[in-house]
Amino acid sequence: MSTVDADRLRVWQALSEFFLDTDVDLSFDGVVQRLAQSGYTPDQVQSILWNEVYPVLHSNLQSMAGEWAGWSDAFLEAHLVVRPYSPGMPARGRIGAEISRCWDEVLTRWARLKTS
Structure with missing residues (x-):
């Protein structure tokens, strides 16, 4: 039995x-x-990320042999x-920079999606 609501699970799937x-x-x-259809705001998704x-x-x-x-x-x-909302702080280092880049791209495309 799932302990996570379906929308949050979809956000986890997308961000993963x-x-x-x-x-x-x-x-x-x-x-x-998928994120735009989740019902979560960009700030909430950033916290989840x-x-x-x-x-x-x-x-x-x-x-070396990642999933x-x-x-x-x-x-x-x-x-x-599931954690309470908190403005997420981007992580440091190479991986944090890459995930920050991905998040910036998501925000750009999400904003375009809202205006189209």
């Missing part, structure tokens, strides 16, 4: 794509679509923890 050992630039539009998803999945980007196929819903529900 940034942590795969794949070319994330190919998936931005799909990620943005830095406070829930990043702490658990960032190590995949440090692995590339994605994580199951069961894995995400077992390892990620």
Whole structure:
């Protein structure tokens, strides 16, 4: 039985794509679509990214043989923890910079989506 609401799980799924050992630039539009449909605001999604998803999945980007196929819903529900809203602070270092770049791209595309 799921302890996480379906919208939050969809946000976790979408954001987890940034942590795969794949070319994330190919998936931005799909990620943005799913985030925009989630019902969460960009600020809420940013909090989820830095406070829930990043702490658990960032190590995949440090692995020589990182996950590339994605994580199951069961894995995400077992390892990620819902946290109260907090303005997420971007992490430092190479991985933090890459995730910040991804987040900036999401915000740009999300804003375009709202105006179209």
